[in-house]
Amino acid sequence: MNSHPSMTPQAPAGLEDLFAGYQRFRAEVWPERRKLFEALARDGQSPRALVIACSDSRVDPAMVFNAAPGELFIVRNVANLVPPYKPDGDYHGTSAAIEFAVCVLEVPRIIVLGHAMCGGVRALLNGFPDGTRDFVQPWMTGIAAEARRRTLACTPVEAEEAQAQCELETVKLSLRNLLTFPFVAERIASGSLTLHGGSFDIRTGLWSRLVDGQFTPIA
Numbered sequence: 001m002n003s004h005p006s007m008t009p010q011a012p013a014g015l016e017d018l019f020a021g022y023q024r025f026r027a028e029v030w031p032e033r034r035k036l037f038e039a040l041a042r043d044g045q046s047p048r049a050l051v052i053a054c055s056d057s058r059v060d061p062a063m064v065f066n067a068a069p070g071e072l073f074i075v076r077n078v079a080n081l082v083p084p085y086k087p088d089g090d091y092h093g094t095s096a097a098i099e100f101a102v103c104v105l106e107v108p109r110i111i112v113l114g115h116a117m118c119g120g121v122r123a124l125l126n127g128f129p130d131g132t133r134d135f136v137q138p139w140m141t142g143i144a145a146e147a148r149r150r151t152l153a154c155t156p157v158e159a160e161e162a163q164a165q166c167e168l169e170t171v172k173l174s175l176r177n178l179l180t181f182p183f184v185a186e187r188i189a190s191g192s193l194t195l196h197g198g199s200f201d202i203r204t205g206l207w208s209r210l211v212d213g214q215f216t217p218i219a
Helices: 016-043 093-104 119-126 136-154 159-178 182-190
Strands: 049-054 072-077 109-115 194-200 207-211 214-218
Touching: 049 093, 072 093, 093 109, 093 182, 109 159, 119 136, 119 159, 136 159, 159 194, 159 207, 182 194
Parallel strands: 049 072, 049 109, 109 194
Antiparallel strands: 194 207, 207 214
């Protein structure tokens, strides 16, 4: 009996499709994009925008904007929220990414990308499911309480309309919170940085851009 382990690693159960996807990437995509990756490795990154998006698996910012590697610096969290500026000893993953993108990479624009059917927003409006009390609930209630108040103050009781309105309010809230970061505000004042907001509807594929306080679909 051969006691030597197989030289071909076996994918753990459930990961076969992902491993197969990697193999297709190496066989089909990598040869076409090799020069791009080599240039990014050699010259470093200079992304066109920082995108702050939700972690929802159905919303891929690079796919929505048809962006190539190196074009977008992407931060994803629950409900695409930006917390207020608060430098202290706590862990601030989103704020750290904003600082790096703005102060080191010097991105010229920041885009807050909301989306329809957001689970974080649904929990904020209707109650948090078991298993989300340690981190999701304080994240949402600590940052997005204002979005919930604004929604319930001006929206009919219909759950679907309240959900959609609150999703848009989180985008506006995140944009306002970005202005509390001194290095963001300074660059906006100098004209080297601009802020943008929008929402992607996973049901229709339409992206609505925030202009003058209103979300307008872009066909």
